[in-house]
Amino acid sequence: MIVKVLIAEDDRLNRRLLEVSLTDWGYEVTATADGTEAWEVLQGDDAPPLAILDWMMPGMDGPEVCRRVREMSEPRLTYIILLTVKDEVQDVVAGLEAGADDYMIKPFDPLELRTRVGVGSRILSLQQKLVDRAREMETMRARIAEQERFSRAVSQMSDAIVTLDEQWRLTTANRAACRLLNLDADEWLELPLDDVLAPFVLSVPLSELRAGTEHMSMFEISRPGTHLPLLLDARLTRVSDASDRFQSAVLVIRDVTDERMLRHVQAGFMTAAPHKLVTPVSLLHGYLGLTRHLEPDELLKEWPRISEVWDQELRNLNDLVQKLLDFEHLSELELEADPRPVDIAAVAQGAIERVRGRxxxxxxxxxxxxxxxxxxVSCSAEHLQFILEELFGNALKFADKQISRVTLAVNAADEGRVRFTVTDNGPGIPHEYYDRVFDGFVQIEEHVTGQIPGWGVGLRMVRDVVSAYGGDIDVASHLGEGTSFTFTLPAAT
Structure with missing residues (x-):
């Protein structure tokens, strides 16, 4: 690359000597006869990056041109050599302080000039590389920042995002992917896709997906061997190079279990309501009809059993209606905390007795x-009893073992709070239900039959009560082994 050089010399002979010499040395030369003209050239868009300025010139001297170049609002790379007959140290210092990069005394030796100009050219080249590198680094930082923002956005997406390399191994998996595919958050990197999808059933064989050439393939993923459904829609996008050779793939997975079962969830209430309400009503009606057909002596004999059934079913019916009303009330109004010192063991014992009675x-x-x-704890006794009754009751309601074991462990937690953990040995909760169990009208039952009491709103109400006291509630479970619910409430002071 030819370097452009500006010459500003008022002596015609010296100017011509410089111009011829620099041209012979391979430089592109622009020659001016005074400082004002030199300054105009240096302000141009295509200004020479190397300038040789005489100290004393008409209009504007060399040091003034140096100062103006260094004070430009948009600094540019300009290497300046001052030529002068001044040889005192203070003159050299003044020239360099004005902004010159080098200094030569007239008359100058051509070989020295050529060497100094070469040094300036080399320094300009190195400076330009540094500038280019700085721009590249800035661009790289911007790209990294953008990638980090994109990664954070991807990690928060509700859809599962998985990226794969050319060997079909995982290179990216967001939180939704770890949850839906049951991946260990610390061990998924470079896992083969075959291993990741091995526990599932695919509507299209994975071998066929790998061999496909289409840009995008749609298929379904489901979990076999469980009565609780997990239905996933998957979209595989293949990324190829310029030669149409497979390089990577992006797998987007959406949990459509709720969407597919939307009618079951929304109309589920309409389906469940008749069953759950009809069961006690039918029993009441049936036993009422029985009393009409019994002789007085038989009625007297059967009355204790009939009245016991009536009492139980009326209580069940009342509980169903009350819980539905409570849920509606909590949905519309903000629950107010009522902090009072409460003895946990006493309230828990009362909750146990009530649940045993149920x-x-x-x-x-x-x-x-x-x-x-x-x-x-600092909590309303009624609120604590409600929470414990719901959790104890759920453990017994869904129990599948001959002996149901439920334990309440209470320990001190950080920041002046108390941690409660209710653990059972029941059937467990599938991992994809961990977030949904705290929604309204969610019951983990394969079919809505009315045989499992309640509306599926208890845990939603428990969460609202715990939240009113600034606490959190979480669930951990293993299918077939049991479930633990952990929540916190403020400790009594």
Whole structure:
């Protein structure tokens, strides 16, 4: 690349000597006779990056041109050599302080000039590389920042995003992908897609998907071997190079279980309501009809059993209606906390007794383990009893073991809070239900039959009560082994 050089010399002979010499050395030369003209050239868009300026010139001297170049609002790379007959140290210092990069005394030696101009050219080249590198680094930083913003957005997406390399191994998996595909958040990198999808059933064989040539393939993923459905829609996008050779792929997965079962969820209430309401009403109606056909002596004999059934079914019916009304109330109004010192063991024991009364025929072991330092909370006794009754009741309602074991462990937590953990040995909750169990009208039952009491709103109400006291509630479970619900409430002071 030919370097452009500006010469500003008022002496015609010296100017011509410089112009011829620099041209012979391979430079593109622009020659001016005074400082004003040199300054105009240096302000141009295509200004020479190397300038040789005489100190004393008409209009504007060399040091003034140097100062103006260094004070430009948009600094540019300009290497300046001052030529002068001044040889005192203070003159050299003044010239360099004005902005010159080098200084030569007249008369100059052509070989020295050529060497100094070569040094200036080399420095300009290095400076330009540094500038280019800085721009590249800035561009790279901007791209990295954008990639980080994109990665954060992807990680928060509700759809599962998985990227694959040319060997069909995972290179990216967001949180939704880890949840839906049950991946270990720390061990998914470079896992083969075959291993990731091995526990699932695909509507299109994976071998066929790998061999496909279309830009995009749609297929479905489902989980076999469980009565609780997990239905996923998947879209595989293949990325190819310029030669149409496969390089990578992006797999987008959406949980459509709720969408596919929307009628089951929305109309589920309309489906469940008749069953759940008709069951007690039918029993009441049936036993009422029975009393009409019994002789007085038979009626007197059967009356204790009939009245017991009536009492139980009326209580069931009342509980169903009350819970639905409570849920509607909590949905429309903000629950108000009522903090008061409460003895946890006393309230928990009361909740256990009430739950035992609801399930008198169930062989259940309900145990308390309350740490001495966490014996009291700042919470309404009614609210705490409601929470514990719901969690204990759910454990017995969905129990599938001959002996149901439910344990309440209470310990001190950080920041002046008390941690409650209710653990059972029931059937467990599928991982994809962890977030949904706290929604309204969600019951983990294969068919809405009315045989499982309640509306599926209890955990939603529990979450609202816990949230009113600034607490959190989480669930952890293993299918076939049991479930733990953990929540926090403020400790009593």
């Amino acid at each position: 399930y008198p025929d169930q062989d259940a072991e309900l145990a308390l383990d309350v740490a001495p330092e966490a014996a009291r």
